[in-house]
Amino acid sequence: MVKQESESANRPDNTAFTQQRLPAWQPILSAGIVIPGFVLIGLAFIGIGVALFVTSRSIQVLELDYTGDSNGSPCSSCSQSVVTNCKCSLNFTLTTLFQGPVFFYYGLSNYFQNYRRYGASKDDNQLYGDLSYFTSPSSSCSPYDYDSSKKPIVPCGSIANSMFNDTFTLTWTVNGTTNNVPLDGKGIAWWTDYNIKYRNPSVTPLKNAFNGTVKPINWAKPAYELDASDPSNNGFVNQDFLVWMRRAALPNFRKLYRRIDASGDYQKGLPAGNYTIDIAYNYPVRAFNGAKKIVFSNVSWMGGRNEFLGIAYLVIGSLCVVMSIVMLIVYAKFKFPDEE
């Protein structure tokens, strides 16, 4: 009896798992699946490609460079770094309606927001409104953590310090009258940035929270005075600040500046006419061969204009179809020996 028990103890279990006989699906790349599969994928891609291409074509984009590095351009005088508080203006003409909603972007080129140390140079606790980090910013902000008199900088770090500070106003001239185009700066930042990631300390007035700290070196105004017109748009939740703090992945990027407020004359977008953009040119970029531009664009369901995506889909789709034909020929010629 004991012996029998021990025998059964030594015998391995007879289960599908231990004997490697688990039921299994064993796919094979058979012609019946692969060739129709390729045709289907190809057709689907071509379909999507056409849709994307057509949609993308309908989107209007207007780009205006205002760096001023060539002498003839309107802002060339401002681009000399010695000039401060320089103003210049750009003119453009729309012959047809610029379909709304219209977005107003500023763009920078050759600007490395994706540089590792640049990206790390901020203090998330501070930006989350934690007052203890106001007085002792994280060392990751160095060299923008303390000013020369050892006072803490709030908000600290390279990103904040290098905040884009050109400002724009857009005017529309029609029939001799000049109208200010209303620009909407609300909700241009990510919802999570505005509501969760960045917070002002719960101190009123906000100014008091910044006692004992100094503004970033490059800034003209402290954080709590960023938007004089709207007290709630100050501190770390200032929309422009949030947009800037969401750093770009690539060295040529654009960021949302404003939306054209779709009201009154501008309900359908920007009507035809002459426009002027008045620029407060504060942000020097010529030192590092950068460029600045202004972009107007509208969007579709798939966002802004994106011709690459449509073309790529068309190319890949056609290649799939071509491949399926090649495979069909090969298959017919060297038929798999299934009679074996």
Added chain:
Amino acid sequence: MTHLVCCVSAEEERRVRANDREYNEKFQYASNCIMTSKYNIITFLPVNLFEQFQEVANTYFLFLLILQLIPQISSLSWFTTIVPLALVLSITAVKDATDDYFRHKSDNQVNNRQSQVLIRGSLQNEKWMNVRVGDIIKLENNQFVAADLLLLSSTEPHGLCYIETAELDGETNMKVRQSVSVTSELGDPNNLASFDGEVVCEPPNNKLDRFSGTLYWREKKYSLTNQNMLLRGCVLRNTEACYGLVIFAGPDTKLMQNSGRTKFKRTSIDRLMNTLVLWIFGFLVCMGMILAVGNAGWEKEVGSLFQSYLAWDTPVNNFLFSAFLSFWSYVIILNTVVPISLYVSVEVIRLGHSYFINWDQQMFCSQCNTAAEARTTTLNEELGQVEYIFSDKTGTLTQNIMTFNKCSINGQSYGKDTHNTCRLDFSPFNPLADPDFCFYDDKLLESVKVGDSCTHEFFRLLSLCHTVMSEEKSEGELVYKAQSPDEGALVTAARNFGFVFRSRTPGTITTTEMGRTVTYSLLAILDFNNIRKRMSVIVRNPEGRIRLYCKGADTVLLERLHPCNQEVMSITSDHLNEYAADGLRTLALAYRDLSEDEWEAWSESHRFADKATDCREDRLAAAYEEVEQNMMLLGATAIEDKLQEGVPETIAILSLANIKIWVLTGDKQETAVNIGYSCKMLTDDMTEVFIISGHTVQSVRQELRRARERMIELSRGSGGGVGKQLHGSPLPPPLPLSNLMDNISGEFALVINGHSLAHALEADMEAEFVSTACACKAVICCRVTPLQKAQVVELIKKRKKAVTLAIGDGANDISMIKSAHIGVGISGQEGIQAVLASDYSFSQFRFLQRLLLVHGRWSYLRMCRFLCYFFYKNFAFTMVHFWFGFFCGFSAQTVYDQYFITLFNIVYTSLPVLAMGIFDQDVPDHRSLEYPKLYEPGQLNLLFNKREFFICIAQGIYTSVVLFFVPYAVLSNATQSNGVPLADYQTFAVTTATALVIVVSVQVVLDTGFWTVFNHVFVWGSLGSYFIIMFALHSQTLFRIFPNQFHFVGSAQSTLLQPVVWLTIALATAICIVPVLAFRFLKLDLKPQLSDTVRYTQLVRQKRRKPPEGRLGARGGSRRSGYAFAHQEGFGELITSGKNMRLSSLALASFASRHSSSWIDTLRRKKHTHTPPSGRQMTLKSIF
């Protein structure tokens, strides 16, 4: 006594004085404690860590960890490295500790065995480890010898004792040892206690068959030889007790000296992997350099101008230093091309495969109740690459059981196929019958019963002409002690057929013949020797008639028959051929009547020869020759040396899988050759079997050369002829000799003797030996020592760079098992030492085919698929950083979130590939056995080699290019539908990461060929876990707790809601996968592998086809006499002088598909002909 303390390092000679511990201690000889373990509790941690950090990989990761602790360099948090590293180190440490624990246990068990030591005149029980050199110990019957002993005395007369040396050299014959005559009289413990002889002998060495020393005692010198020694590992048999003086103890014993050092075994994939890791490391350095140079350029051209927004760090005040730091930063972020999880996963997969081996019911032997065991978990995939198998014979191929299987009496053959007649019951007929004896032909029993005189004489001969000793504990309960199992089988057969050998004295033999007790007087034993190949006895029966009974090899015996036997002889000869073809060991039996005068005359000449002082041997042989003439043929016996179950089939299948099998045995040439035939390694169809048995360097060299010349000559003849027939083209021009040796087409076999092998293994001849031996289909090395076994294995490892497997069951196989790439121990037999030294163990040789062709093949396949995918995956993952470097000022900015980098290899992509590496099957197990050719890719290392590796990383790099540049092109100008640009870093990171996870998941879906439920769960689960974990890491909750750690709050949600992002991912996936899919489909169509074909046919459920049957039945062939096989000379003398002895033989099951090799050759040639692909050829390809 000049050399008192000289002996530790280079002992020149050993002095041992009996019963004098103080004296012997001066020499500091090793104690009898053996230690095979590596660590103890204190040394474990430092030694183990030291060993682990000798692994390049571990040191590399430690180095990375240190780099990550430097803030200026650290592009990734330190925890990305330390967590996996600690995990790896601790898992390995636990495993090593467990292994060592078992080694401690087995050492302890051996060290604590009890032995009786003579201390101060009395016998005391001592543990083995406390036995010292110079002690006298007492051994009892069936005990293991504790150390190398000088036999002093025994309870048997003349100081004889019998030992079995199976553990030592694999021979199961009993051997006789005799003490020096002066000490044999010492007898009882009291006398021994006062024995104070001193032995001066050679230092410890590994020569099992040689010993030289001198015993000084009472002012006299006695020379000592191996005949006086009992070696550790032997077992005392048939001897009540004996006393011995310990000469060598513990590690100095010949057994331990013969066991090679424990070596850490690595698989060739391991070695390749290490090379590749080094290459990758080089690649990493190159990438780092390129990026550092880029960084230097960027800092100089752009960064220096960009300082108003991005000031250089104070320590980083110039671009060269920045480039230097950037180099190290990139080393850190690019190190994920070889993540630690690679090593962990490989180990896990191997562990899984090991469990599958342990769990396999088809490798479970119910008779001995043992399952197969993978004792080493790190070698599994190498099982799929074996090219050479070195097998022991006794206990591995054979069961070491001899059975009387067939006989031919007076031209009538008896003994049928075991399947169609039932076993005879002897008990009603013969109360003395051995109940274990099996015979199946009742005709023979009838013939005995009716009193056929020839049959009676036949069995009478068997009961008289032998050297067996009998022991009758109680009436009728006979135990035979035979020197060799085949002689025992013959005497037992006679016993069952009514001619029972009861007892013998030096001058008489008593038998019970058909119930009647008869005593013969034994006049002479004409003993066996290797040259005579026969033995005879001359007996006088109670009636006074003198008769000579002779049994011997048919070749010698048939020549000495009386001419009137012609007719019987030709029939018997046919029978002998038949038996031999069945692989049975045959003996011919004959008798001769001697008249009183003849006997007197011969007896006189014999006595004269016996007394001669010079050339005694020759004179005796001549005298024997004189009387063994004009004999009357009685018949022939056929004895089966029982093979283990399924041996010929296994060997046939393994050789179909292109595995070469060498038999290395301590047995005699004849025995080994016979087994070669019975397990179909040697066949009568073979072109030629070469026997190398030269005793000198020159003769061995000459024999080898002759064999080669012969092979070239013959293969030119036959191979050329066949070639012509096949493709009708002229012969290819003659190749240089070395190439010729690789292209030998005939079937040859090589048999080499131990003493010749010793010369063949010398440095200047080994190349010749290898080239000759490897051109042969089968190689048998006989009379080899354990060390030679290891040397042969080492030689093939070195010269052929092939994967070797050694399989054996005895202690004599340990060194071979240890030096081969894979050692397999046969368990379930008595000795377990081989199993302890082995990497795999199971109880039947036939399980080897399953181990190699099923488990090995799968393991190899899985491991290769795993590695290919793993390298692909990590290149795809990591190289994205490289491309990004060109757009981020070479600042070592990672593309992905650091949590993604930490989890990618551990969580998101580890399980699907693990499941593939553990469960994947291309064809089911029975197909692997059906089509042994499926094994070939492993031997040729086709599935993972440097080329495959480059293909994988090329694919990985291609994928990384797609994964970076597609999002780059799409996102740089894209916006969300609410106008917010998508080109921010976090969106880009999430998009790329998601695309990466999806692409590599789709790739693993393509690579997985066998979708079990685990694969489904793991693939979809991992994909799901990616999204779940990402959403969790990007959630508000975590951010609120650690605002500083989770920068990506909200990114997942915001990104993945964008249709553009999904379109980007779909596009990237299509660009990555579509070419792969097309390529694989075309490859499958244009160049299908055998496994593809098998799988395809399997899946379409087409009618199965079996490989064509080989020619059935065996042709008659060379006869092999069993008599000579295991017998030793000198026992006849022992008997007639009142001492003792024994002999042996064997057989097999007929296996159909032989000649396999010849049809494979034919096929190969066909493959090389350039006939256009046709259905017929496809058939052939797909089958082989």
